[in-house]
Amino acid sequence: MSNQILIPKLAIVGVGLIGGSLALALKAAGVVGEVVGIGRGLANLEKALELGVVDRITQDPAEGVADADLVLLATPVLTLTEMASRVLPHMKPGAVLTDGGSVKGSVARAIEPLVPEGVHFVPGHPIAGTEKSGAEAAFATLYHRRRCILTPTAQTDPEALRLVRRVWETAGCEVVEMDVEKHDRILGAISHLPHMVAYSLVNAVSSYDRYEENILEYSAGGFRDFTRIASSDPTMWRDIALTNRDALLEMIERFELSLAELKEDIRGEKKDRLYDFFLRSKQSRDAIL
Numbered sequence: 001m002s003n004q005i006l007i008p009k010l011a012i013v014g015v016g017l018i019g020g021s022l023a024l025a026l027k028a029a030g031v032v033g034e035v036v037g038i039g040r041g042l043a044n045l046e047k048a049l050e051l052g053v054v055d056r057i058t059q060d061p062a063e064g065v066a067d068a069d070l071v072l073l074a075t076p077v078l079t080l081t082e083m084a085s086r087v088l089p090h091m092k093p094g095a096v097l098t099d100g101g102s103v104k105g106s107v108a109r110a111i112e113p114l115v116p117e118g119v120h121f122v123p124g125h126p127i128a129g130t131e132k133s134g135a136e137a138a139f140a141t142l143y144h145r146r147r148c149i150l151t152p153t154a155q156t157d158p159e160a161l162r163l164v165r166r167v168w169e170t171a172g173c174e175v176v177e178m179d180v181e182k183h184d185r186i187l188g189a190i191s192h193l194p195h196m197v198a199y200s201l202v203n204a205v206s207s208y209d210r211y212e213e214n215i216l217e218y219s220a221g222g223f224r225d226f227t228r229i230a231s232s233d234p235t236m237w238r239d240i241a242l243t244n245r246d247a248l249l250e251m252i253e254r255f256e257l258s259l260a261e262l263k264e265d266i267r268g269e270k271k272d273r274l275y276d277f278f279l280r281s282k283q284s285r286d287a288i289l
């Protein structure tokens with residue numbers, strides 16, 4: 001614990017995988033003083049306290065953020081604006097509000113007008129996660145060697161941006177900055193579409209009972225690897241689908257075209273085209289490993 005304290009008091013609203021893991025990472029780095037966990041459900045908050053994810057818990061957002069230097073909103077995307085409206089009036093001058101929501105355009109547009117004079121807001125999104133939720137799912141190394149995207153706007157205070165950047169870097173992230181539209185377009189493609197496809201695939205296969213053979217029981221590596229993310233929290237993904245609607249619909253349409261091309265080539269027994277389709281995909285996938 002030789003590091004200097006970067007955040008004397010940190011408040012986490014929604015002590016789940018994302019908020020809890022940031023708290024644990026900053027504690028492990030020795031850069032936080034007190035961590036206050038704020039939430040609705042007492043059972044999850046008590047678990048967070050028992051596991052040492054937070055030092056104190058409260059169900060009262062106003063009381064929880066009083067005197068906090070940094071407040072992280074880590075609840076589902078559609079709740080972020082309401083949570084911001086409940087904490088912002090109680091934050092001290094100079095304090096910084098940030099969030100970890102998976103969609104940035106709608107969140108930044110809704111929260112920025114609520115920010116009072118003297119308090120700062122920095123929209124952010126760590127590109128790291130698992131299919132698990134709640135305080136029990138949190139772990140200190142979640143952000144190691146992952147990216148965190150910050151999406152400052154014209155209103156973002158440079159000092160507040162520097163602080164949030166240091167926080168995520170301390171947690172282990174490489175921090176990159178981009179505008180909210182670019183963020184939502186990129187995440188629509190590399191995160192939101194894959195989740196929609198995984199959820200659809202599981203539903204399509206599990207509802208296929210033409211011969212009543214309990215086919216899911218036979219699922220092996222391919223199905224399991226591909227569909228891990230379909231075990232993710234339904235509320236989180238409902239909110240993402242609704243708030244990144246345009247980027248996601250564009251990507252779903254591209255995916256439909258790709259699947260249609262594949263279907264036609266299988267139907268037409270187009271040997272060379274099929275080989276080329278799989279080869280192009282393999283080369284792109286191999287290049288990111």
Ligand SMILES: NC(=O)c1ccc[n+]([C@@H]2O[C@H](COP(=O)([O-])OP(=O)(O)OC[C@H]3O[C@@H](n4cnc5c(N)ncnc54)[C@H](O)[C@@H]3O)[C@@H](O)[C@H]2O)c1
Nearest residue numbers: 014015016017018074075076077079101102129130133134
């Ligand atoms: N899971 C991921 O892979 C991942 C990755 C990056 C960002 N995110 C984003 O981070 C945020 C949190 O996700 P998570 O995976 O930590 O979820 P989580 O379910 O693990 O944690 C969310 C917490 O918020 C609480 N909560 C829910 N609704 C609330 C409300 N109305 N008021 C107060 N508390 C409420 C829940 O009880 C829970 O403790 C979401 O916005 C999500 O889009 C998730």
Ligand SMILES: O=C(O)C(=O)C[C@]1(C(=O)O)C=C[C@@H](O)C=C1
Nearest residue numbers: 102126127128129130131191229
């Ligand atoms: O690894 C997983 O389980 C994830 O789904 C993490 C993942 C992703 O799609 O990569 C999911 C949502 C986020 O907002 C960021 C990261």
